[in-house]
Amino acid sequence: MTERRPDGLTVLPSDVAPTDAIQVADFTPDLVDVGEHHLCPGCGEPIAIRAVMDGISLLGLADKCMAVFGIGCSTAFSNNLDVEVLQALHGRAPSVATGVIRMRPELAVFTIQGDGDMANEGLQEVLHAAARGENIVCIMLNNGVFGETGGHLTVTTTIGQRTKNTIEGRNAAEHGHPMRIAEMLAQIDGVGYVARGAVNDAGNVARTKRMIVDAFTAQQQQLGLSFVEILTMCPTGWFIPTDEAPAYLAETIAGTHAVGVLRSELT
């Protein structure tokens, strides 16, 4: 039986839009098919994906690009974009993108991986692709945890950060040190652009979008591999309240992984 409020109006389930509602604005980016995502509340990855798609729109590359997705939480977007997507296996996106760019050098080929995918499973891939000067854009969404498995240690996890397998917090003596991936890539001959952005506040989102545009511009100018690391919130994997995640990112994650442009061959 349909539930009714005391005033007689039908009670609608909260996830169904009322039929008489007027949509005043649709904030779904051009190149994302369906606006709703299935990731956790407070996740930074949808904002990061949006920044990437906005950059592609801005540069008019929608029908001249190809995304190569890795495996992780962000894979949720690999079947939800209006750009061509080639799904790669965990760790393998840079080599897959290499095969694409070598045969279709006219395309803006880019990879999207998490830190577990790029820096744990397949770190050698992005380093080798950078040294080969592959003309691709590699994007790493870095939240310092394996989000999809429920918040486990990655090589970028910061000292003191709690994960499911460092439950009292990462300490260097027991769990080793975090690796700074953007810094590693910035010193490799063959890269055109390296930057680290974040999506924890509006200013950082705007700066990250500029980094994306610069990275793709460097790719269009054939300057070699461009790399943008984006720090993203993962309140679920950080075991903190959702609304505390942006500040946690600024105070803890970005303390080890500093935001900024590390290298640019753009003129």
Next chain:
Amino acid sequence: MTTRLVEGSEVVADAMVRAGCRFFAGYPMTPFTEVLEHMATALPPVGGVCVNAESELEAVGMVWGAAAAGTRAATGSTGQGLSLMQESIAEASLAGIGFVVLNMARGQGDYFQATRGGGHGDYRTPVLAPSGPVEVAELMAEAFELADRWRNPVVVVGDYYMAHTWVDIETPGEVPEPPPAPEWSLDGHSGGSGAAKLVSPLGTAKRRDGVGYDLAAHYEGCAQRRREMTAGITPRAELVETDDAEVVLVAYGTMARYADAAVSALRSEGHRVGLVRPITLWPFPEAQVKAAADGSAGVVAVYENNAGQMIDDVRLSLLGSSPVVGLNSFATDSSAFGIAPDVTVENLTASVRELLSEFGQDAT
């Protein structure tokens, strides 16, 4: 007609280029190395690309990308290197990405690796086994056709002998143009159309289709494609003097060349010996093996350079209808790259004589 003396590896490389292969990636490992060297020389003049990958993992990843972009592509290695590639080979089958994988084995210890795959998941790869450089050209073209037709990795099995035997071959003519990129492949152009393409081992249903995420449905589709592929490939074997054979040898690749010589030697002495040489290792030529065995009054002897791998497929072909014995030992040279000096036609002939005295009607 001009002929040229060339190394088997160069024949393999030329065959790939002539079959339309325009992307190759590999990592050196004996006896695969020289194929990589020849591809590095052969591809650039025809507009192709050969990448000296930093690992087998990256080699097969690059081939995944090039093939998805509509290029006929190939990689390869030897035992250990191929073990590293198995994840990608298995998932490429589920993604519907076809390419050719050379399994340049040491000895024949990698029959299971080639025919079962070392990867995970419900997949199969067609496997072709040329007996030497001369047969490679024909089978390589077929391998790429199968990879395109079934959108599935296809394995071509070779070995140290095929790689390093120098053969006199006719100088090939002009290199044909590769076929156009298949319609499913990616070129970037469908982006922004509202129907951008997706190629993925997780299926191609998109969120906008509103059908939900159903990996089980995708895997069932893959299984159906595999059933069609299995039914769609005709198993092939070369039959040598099998009609009245008392001992039917079964051997593939280099070992089949020894077996073929042994059959000739024994026939010239009046012994009724024949050979079934599987050309497709998967699907296995079960009907040919069964027919040869049914026409035989004696025994089926599987000659392979390992402790017994293909013998399983022979037994499955016969389901107990004939006795099956293995003529095998893992006999390689001390480097374990090639075949041991004691693998000879004379030794095989002696083994078959023993079988004839045990099972044959005309034992002398």
